Amino acid sequence: MIFLLTEQQQRNLILQGDVKIIFKHAGFSNKVMFRIMFNTAFIQRGNYIKAGKMELSPEDIRKDKGKIIPPDFIVYIHFDDICTRCSPYETEIEDLCDNCKLEIGEETLDEWRHVKQIMQAHDFPSAQLAHQMLPNVDPDLLQ
């Protein structure tokens, strides 16, 4: 089943940061079925979120033994970028266009700058040290 937002809904719905989507029964009961929570910073390449049954809330829904939601149930949520010029994966913070900077807000941009400083100052462990820290992980993945 595919649900699409109208063009007006798309224009009025800009997501940023922590997001909670509540899925309800359509019709008589309007009862909450489940929730999906994510942060827009973790939307993967391809611009979508994939949530299997184990990613749904509340936790009870995961333990329904397939009575309410089948075990192979998957929700995909696809997103559009708000800007055709800036890339969330490649555009540096200072190179964002004025519209993106305005939409993101100076406070959030300052948080991103702070995170970037921390990442740049961080020494990543050597492959040898990484293997000592994670002995059960394939060493080729730690290069």
Ligand SMILES: [Zn+2]
């Ligand atoms: Zn932009």
